[in-house]
Structure formats: structure tokens, C-alpha cells
């Protein structure tokens with residue numbers, strides 16, 4: 001039975017929405033449209049780390065070649081730690097499992113996710129204003145209203161519209177995101193703008209951890225496609241005063257980051273100099289880090305119809321702090337789980353399908369959210385563990401192993417065997 005023919009409307013074309021669209025095509029949902037508010041696709045200018053648990057899914061979609069074309073490969077380890085003050089090597093975490101992590105520009109990941117989807121399923125410049133819950137003889141259970149005055153009908157609505165989700169608000173979930181106490185400064189450094197020894201060091205994932213701050217460097221891209229750059233993420237504890245909390249995202253003087261790390265090691269000073277060289281206006285991205293408490297229920301059912309409903313996916317449902325690099329990865333996992341369930345569910349009872357999906361995903365996403373919060377606390381304490389004999393990179397790796405080794409495809413197959421008909425499935 002399933003919901004193969006239902007009109008599915010995805011709200012939001014970020015990495016979560018585009019992953020779900022890929023998953024929908026892969027699973028065989030026939031009638032899916034995506035609505036993105038921006039006039040064109042774009043991602044914030046920063047790098048992203050996609051770990052093995054999510055790469056397993058993207059590889060199933062057939063995106064391995066396209067992704068590896070523009071991402072780093074054969075990195076020597078998952079992450080390497082250095083003393084913030086002396087620059088001294090402190091230890092590293094080995095890669096967890098295959099396929100290994102891929103580090104790339106967010107725009108390149110979005111390009112890969114766009115590759116296989118038909119243009120006709122993408123609707124840009126469509127900012128969702130509200131959702132009508134129709135009654136009686138209406139042509140559809142839901143009508144989505146966009147700010148440009150247009151509308152569309154849908155049976156199933158998937159809210160992939162990020163941490164400030166309109167869909168979530170429309171469902172009456174009025175909680176507010178919470179400021180984490182940290183901001184991130186993000187920018188890129190070209191390797192040629194670094195002294196040779198620092199450039200060599202930053203061709204691996206490096207974490208300089210200092211008191212209440214750390215600087216993470218992701219070596220994104222590769223030399224062959226000239227996409228290689230060091231993506232800099234400076235996590236700094238700052239009060240929210242003087243911050244335009246409406247936008248959360250702004251540009252800041254590189255000086256503001258420099259103030260935090262003025263007495264840090266020469267390698268970090270080289271990073272600051274490299275950032276300046278690559279930024280003609282002397283500015284870089286600055287973002288306040290917010291998170292929401294895990295939500296009890298991710299979906300809402302249509303009162304008078306058992307095969308229609310609204311559900312959240314990605315940051316709208318399970319936003320997390322980025323200290324384990326899992327926000328996008330979780331959205332990718334959730335996408336394939338939800339699409340498979342919708343396509344192969346044995347009955348026409350959508351609520352049971354949504355409930356199964358939530359039961360499958362929520363324990364994991366709650367745990368990732370909680371452990372990411374804890375990892376952030378550990379990394380941002382007044383005296384971070386590397387300054388004591390407690391510092392143990394192997395233990396940090398052990399903490400994250402369960403995240404990376406997970407196989408959502410297998411989990412859906414195993415736990416869903418009773419409820420889904422996997423005939424014709426590519427899972």
C-alpha cells in the first residue's frame with residue numbers, strides 16, 4: 001500500500017530538504033515537490049564534514065563519485081589535537097569506519113544533491129507563509145500558502161525549513177531556540193596564503209583547544225579539482241549583547257576573532273593572517289549558535305483523514321550543536337528512513353508510519369543532541385581536558401564511535417520488516 005502516489009510537499013531546500021528529495025526519488029515516491037524560499041539555491045559559505053554514517057546513505061543514492069570529486073580524501077585521521085598555546089601535537093582520533101568522512105564546501109554538497117533531481121520538482125522563491133488544514137470537499141487535505149500569493153495542494157507536508165521552521169510554528173510548537181553561549185567565526189584560508197609548515201599541518205583536520213574556545217580546521221576539497229582550502233571554524237564563548245539576534249548570522253571583523261586568540265600558537269596566528277589575505281574587506285562570517293530542546297512529537301495528523309499529515313525533518317525537528325558534526329548527517333539519515341517508510345508502509349494508516357519513523361529516529365537524534373552538548377561543554381570549559389592528564393583522544397573517539405558506525409539502511413530494514421513490504425525496494 002504505502003503512500004507512493006501521495007502529493008508530498010517538502011518545505012525548505014537546504015541540505016535536509018534536498019537529502020529528503022534524493023531519498024524520495026531513490027525510494028520511489030512519485031509525486032514530490034520541494035519549495036524553497038530563496039530565489040536560487042545556495043548554502044552558507046563554509047565547509048561541512050559528512051561522516052561515514054551519512055556517506056553510506058549518499059553512496060546508496062549513487063552520489064559517491066560526485067561527492068568525492070570535490071571533497072578531501074585519504075585524510076590521515078579523523079581529527080588531530082594541538083595545544084592552543086604552544087601548538088604542540090597532543091594526539092588524534094583515527095577514522096571510524098568506511099566510507100570515511102568527506103570534507104567539502106557546503107555548496108558542492110548541495111550541487112551533488114541537485115544532480116539527480118528533476119528541475120520540475122524544484123520550486124524556488126516560495127516562502128511558506130501558512131498551511132490551511134482543509135475540510136469537507138476540498139481538493140486536498142492541505143493547502144500551502146506562499147508569500148508571493150501562490151498556493152499548492154498536498155497530502156503530506158515535510159517541514160525541512162531549519163531551526164527557525166515556519167512549519168513547526170504553524171504546528172503550534174511555540175518553543176524558542178536557546179543561545180548556547182558560543183558564536184562561531186567561519187572563513188576559508190588558501191593554502192598558498194600559509195607558511196609551508198602550517199599549510200602541511202592544516203591538510204588534516206586539526207583542533208586547537210583553548211580555555212572556553214577552540215579553533216577547528218577542516219581541510220575541504222582536493223588539489224586535483226582545485227577545491228582545496230582550509231575551512232576555519234572558531235568556536236568562541238561570547239555574551240549575546242550587541243548581537244542582532246533576529247538574524248543570528250552576520251559578518252564580523254576578523255579582528256574580533258583575533259582578540260580571542262591573540263596569545264595562541266604561531267599556527268593560529270598564521271591562520272588569522274591567512275584569513276586576512278583572503279578577505280578583501282577584512283570580514284568573515286559570524287554566527288550565534290542556537291539549539292532547541294528535543295521535541296516530544298515531530299508530526300501532526302489531519303483530523304478527518306488517516307492518510308494525511310505534517311512532519312518535521314532535519315534541524316526543524318532535531319537541531320543540535322555542531323560539536324560532533326552531525327546536523328546534516330542526521331538529516332540525511334532521517335531522509336532515507338522517512339522516504340522508505342512512506343513508500344513501503346503496508347497500510348494506509350499514516351499515523352502509524354509517522355510513529356514508527358519517530359520511534360526509529362528519535363532515540364538516536366536525542367542522544368546525538370545530548371552528547372553534542374556534552375562534547376561542547378568538554379571542549380569549551382575554563383580548563384579544557386587537554387591541559388590535564390585526563391586528555392585522552394582515544395576516549396573522545398570512543399564517545400563518537402556509535403554515531404559513525406551506525407547504518408540507518410540496515411536499521412530500517414531490520415526494524416521495519418514487520419511493517420513494510422520491501423518488494424521492489426532498493427534498500
Ligand SMILES: Cc1cc2nc3c(=O)[nH]c(=O)nc-3n(C[C@H](O)[C@H](O)[C@H](O)COP(=O)(O)OP(=O)(O)OC[C@H]3O[C@@H](n4cnc5c(N)ncnc54)[C@H](O)[C@@H]3O)c2cc1C
Nearest residue numbers: 012014015016037049128161162314315325326327328329
Ligand atoms: C558552525 C556549524 C558547523 C556545522 N558543521 C556540520 C558538519 O560538519 N556536519 C554536519 O553534519 N552538520 C554540521 N552542522 C549542522 C548543519 O549545518 C545543519 O544541521 C543542517 O544544515 C540542517 O539542514 P536543514 O536543511 O535541516 O536546515 P537549513 O540548512 O537551515 O535549511 C533550511 C532551508 O529552508 C529554507 N526555508 C526556511 N524557511 C522557509 C520557508 N518559510 N519557506 C520555504 N523555505 C524556507 C531555508 O532558506 C533553507 O534553505 C553545522 C552547523 C553549524 C552552525
